[in-house]
Amino acid sequence: MISKLFVLAAATAFAASAPALANPATSVKAARTLCRQVTSFDPQRAACKVVAAKQTVVIEWDSNHEDNRVGCAGFGRRMRFQGLEFDRGWTLVLRNTVIETDKVASCKL
Numbered sequence: 001m002i003s004k005l006f007v008l009a010a011a012t013a014f015a016a017s018a019p020a021l022a023n024p025a026t027s028v029k030a031a032r033t034l035c036r037q038v039t040s041f042d043p044q045r046a047a048c049k050v051v052a053a054k055q056t057v058v059i060e061w062d063s064n065h066e067d068n069r070v071g072c073a074g075f076g077r078r079m080r081f082q083g084l085e086f087d088r089g090w091t092l093v094l095r096n097t098v099i100e101t102d103k104v105a106s107c108k109l
Helices: 004-017 024-039 065-080
Strands: 047-053 054-059 092-095 105-108
Touching: 024 047, 024 054, 024 065, 065 092, 065 105
Parallel strands: 054 092
Antiparallel strands: 047 054, 092 105
8 A cells, every 4th residue: 555655755756847837928928038039149040930829939040951950959948948938739840041941840849
């Protein structure tokens, strides 16, 4: 028989390790912050838009596939490091402005 103390300790450990979920307004605010940061690097070559209805941030920039793949994960880590949280289901889509393609890389935020 599992003791109540063990169950309580396990539940506490699980809750402490689970990431806090943001609310929809917080997610949109985090997405807009991400866009501001991206476009501040090179506003002439980077565009960013938030599509809240689809829980998506779309970044269009002059880059290659490898840059997009690495950048996708990097943007997500940067947001978490800054304490900006997204609700489950938010996605970052990176597109290349030079090569006309729908999507070069995508990742969960």
